Amino acid sequence: MPQPPLVSIICLCYNHERFLREALDSVLAQTYPNLEIIVVDDCSTDGSVGIIQEYVQRHPQLRFISTGRNMGNTKAFNMGWRASKGQFIIDFATDDVLLPERVSQQVKLFQDLPPDYGVVYSDAEYISDNSVPLHLHSQKYKAAPDGDVFAEVLGRYFICPPTMLIRREVYEELHGYDEALAYEDFDFWVRSARKYKYAYLPQVTTQRRLHNSSLSSGWYRQGNKLLASTVIVCSRAAEMIQTEQEREALVRRLKYEARHAYLTGNFNEAEQLLQLLEQVAGMPFLYGFVRQLNRHKIDLGFLRRLYLRLRNRQ
Structure with a gap:
């Protein structure tokens, strides 16, 4: 019987001392035989390296790479996947948890798909700092699509990033993550979905941890590089759209990001997003008004804060 395809799990760690043992144990507990x-x-800067060295001594199949200096997620991951040999790759942050059948389930689905499918993604369970279950990804983000998802990834968030299993060819064609960006997900989805199809596995395969130090917690904080990266990705996406459906999806994204950028005081990024919106769709009246408010730096951030408080009470 032929050996199943090799799957490379790139475990990314930065100050995950509190969660690292649970994360690595979940990788080692995979039922899939070729990892x-x-x-x-x-x-x-915490005790993570000592824990990793302990696991490498106990489990010689683990390989340990240190970046040598703090590089950020995109560069660290690229270092890992370029050192790997797997036909399929998982980008795994070591504050999350893989369920035991994760790899087996996703590889099985991949083997039933044609080669133009580049990504399999799935449902996930969100957990707290203390590993208490919170809710399922599918409870908040409905209607996970299959096939050509380019328009979908332009218009809305629906993929839980740590659930993805990705063909190696996708990373090779994209040359990995764009190291000039502060985060990878949106850019990866846009560039990969333009050519490759996505398949959804309606199973919970992963536990994703929510905590205050996560990257997404500071998304619209003034001065952060995340929103600037979003502007770059949206600009790239504008050059890729081919259909009216895709244009409308990008317009939805631009309106959403421009609103939030303005209401969080990120006036430069808001102006860039509004300029792009004007290029793609003309300037809708409401957003022309927002542009004037933004240019005069009129602070209406209390409206967003009020909305978020009311939403969180529901």
Whole structure:
């Protein structure tokens, strides 16, 4: 019987001391028989490296790579996947948890798909700092699509990033993540979905941890690089759209990002997004008004804060 395809799990660690043992144990507990496990530490300043070294001694199949200096997620991951050999790759942050059948389930689905499918993604369970179950991804983000998802990834968020299993060819064609960006997900989805199809596995395969130090917690904080990266990705996407459906999806995205950028005081990024909106769709009256408010730096952030408080009470 032929050996199943090699799957490389790139375990990214940066100051995950509290969660690292649970994360690595979940990788080692996979039922899938052909794994390559590479742990990349991005110069943690806590006790993470000591834990990794302990696991490498106990489990010689683990490979340990240190970035040498703190590089950020995109560069650290690229270092890991370029050192790997797997036909399929998982980008795994070591504050999350893989369920035991994760790899087996996703590889099985991949083997039933044609080669133009580049990504399999699934449902996930969100957990707290203390690993208490919170809710399912599918409870909040409905209607996970299959096939050509380019318009969908332009218009809305629906993929839980740590659930993805990705063909190696996708990373090779994209040359990995764009290291000039502050985060990878949106850019990866846009560039990969333009050519490759996505398949959805309606199973919970992963536990994703929500905590205050996560990257997404500071998304619209003034001065952060995340929103600037979003502007770059939206600009790229505008050059890729081919249909009216895709244009409308990008317009939805631009309106959403421009609103939030303005209401959080990110006036430069808001102006860039509004300029792009004007190029793609003309300037809708309401957003022309927002542009004037933005140019005069009139602070209406209390409206967003009020909305978020009311939403969180529901």
